[in-house]
Amino acid sequence: MMRPLLDVQNLTIELTTRDGVAPVIDDLSFSLNAGETLSFVGESGCGKSMTALALMGLLPANVGRIAGGHILFEGEDLAQASDARLRKIRGNDISMIFQEPMTSLNPVLTIGEQIAEVLRAHQGLSRKAAWTQAIALLDAVRIPNPKGRAGDYPFQMSGGQRQRAMIAMALACAPKILIADEPTTALDVTVQAQIFDLLGDLRKQTGAAIILITHDMGAVAEMAERMIVMYAGRKAELGPVDQIIDHPRHPYTKGLIECVPHIQSELSTTRHDLVEVPGIVPSLREFGKNQCLFASRCRYLTEACLAGRPEPQEFDNAQSADCWHAEEL
C-alpha cells in the first residue's frame, strides 16, 4: 500500500486558558492520501480549526502547543520542524483558505500583488513573471476580466470574488494539500455552490488533496470521499462519507445527519420534525476527562459511557466510531 501524503498520529494539542491547560485536540489520528478530499465535521469549538492550524504550524503562540503526536507530511514530522522549514512548506506544499473572505485579504495591496507575492516568495519568479502568473490564476478561478481585476483592491470585489482570489492565492504554488476552513460559511448559498464547484474542478486539474472543514453536511456529501466527525477535541467517527451517511455508528453523527432538512419531492401536509441534538458542546474545562464527552447529550447513555473514554470500534467497511455502543447503532 502507498504511503499516505499526510499521516497524523496521536496528535494532542493543548491550549493554555485561565482555568488551566485543556487538550483541545485529544489523541487524534488520521491519514490523507494524495488527491483525496477529507472532510472535518462538527459543531463550533470541537477543534476542527485547531487541527488545521496545527497542520500549518500556526497555533497561537504562547497559548497553544503540540503536546504530543506526529504530523508526518511525506515522511517529515511537521510537529518537530523548524520555523524556517514550516515557512517553506506553508503556501508552497500546504496552503489554506479561510472562512472570512472579507477580512482575509490585505486591504492595502491589490489582489494581483498579493498573489504575485506568494509566487515570488516561493518560486523566485521575477516581478513580471509573477504578475502574469497571477493573472492566469485569477482566470483559473473564473474571475472575469482577470487582467483588469488583478489591479483591484479587495474592497472593490464582492465576497465570492474575494474567496476566489483567496483560492487563487492558495493554489498559486500548486500545493499538495489545500486546507479549506469553512470556505463558504460567509457567502450566499448560490455563491457557495459555485465555490464548491470550483474547488472540485481545481482538485481534478491540480491533483491537490483537500481537507474541507465545514458545518455543511450537504457539502460533505458532495465533495468528500472520507469524513471525520469531531466532538470536543476527539474523533467521534471516521470513514467513507457514503457509508457514514448511510449508517452512522456514533450517536453524535446520527444527530448531525438528522439535523439536515430534506427537501421532499411531493409536498404533503405531514412534515417530519427536524431533530436537534440537545445541549451544547462541553466547555474546555471538561475536555480530556476519562469518559465519553458526548454522554451528557446522548440518548444511548449507559454506565460504561461515564466509566471510561470509548475505544475506537473498527468496522469492516473502514468505518470506525469512538462509542461503546457503536455495534448496536
Add this chain to the structure above:
Amino acid sequence: MTRPEVQEEDTPQAQHPVIESWAMFRKNTAAVAALALLILITFGAIFGPTLYPTDPFEMVWAPFSPPGEEGFLLGTDYLGRDLLAMIINGAKVSLMIGLSAALMTVMIGVTVGALAGFYRGIVEEILMRITEFFQVLPTLLFSMVLVALFGASLPMITFAIGIVSWTAVARITRSEFLRIRELEYVTASRASGASNMKLMFRVILPNALPPIIVQSALMVGSAILFEAGLSFLGLTDPNVVSWGQIIGSNRQYILDAGYTVTIPGVAIFVTVLAISLVGDGLNDALNPKLRQR
C-alpha cells in the same frame, strides 16, 4: 456587467484609497487653506534667499528701525540687521529641523513600536520599558544637556529633539500592531509562507500607517516649537538664523522694539498652526472611523 478594458501595462491602476482620502481632506476647508499656506512658506524658505538676497547677518541700517519705515519692510533688529532677510533665512532652518527631527522620531518610533507589537513577550517588555524611560525624562532639560555637552550644531539639535520625542510614535505604532497582528489577513499571509519581516513591513505596517502619518505631521510642528525654545535659551548654532534665535537675541528689547520679537513669534505661530491644521485634516482623511460621517 462589463468593465472597460484597461491598458496593457502590468502596473495596478486606480489608487482608490488615496483618491478617497483626498476627497475627505478637501472637505476640511481650514486644512486646505493651511496646506496652501504651508506650501507658500516652504516656497519662501527655498526660493526666498535668492529672491531677496540681503545677507541676514549684515548690518544694513541703524538698529531698531520700525517696520515699513526707512525702506525695510519688517524693520531692523538691535544690530541693525534686516529682519525680513532673517525671517526668510530662518524659515529654512526652522522647517528643516522640524522635518528632520520628525523623520527621526518616526524612524525610531516605528522601529521600536513595530518590534514590540509584533514579537510581544520579552522583546516588548524591554522596548516598552525603554520607551517609558524616555517618556518620563524632562524633555527640555534632557535636550538642553545634550546640546550643551555636544555642541550646538544643527545635526546635534535635531538629534536632541528627535531623541526626546519619539515615544508617542512608538506607542501608537505598537498599539496598531497589537490590533492588526490578530486580524485574519495577517494569519492568511502567514499561512502563505510570509516571513516575519514581510509580515511586519509589508502586511501590518501599511495598514498601521494612517495614525502614524497624522502623529508625525503634528510632530513637525512640535519640533519647530522645540527648536524655538532651545534657541531662545541660546542653545543654537550661532552661524545660522532661526526664528527662535531671533526672538532670543532680541528679548532684552521687547519693551522698546516689540516688533523684533513679535514678527518671528508670529512666523512660528502661523507655521505651527498651519501644520497642526493639516495634521487635523489628515486625521479626517485617514481615520476610517470618521469616514462614514
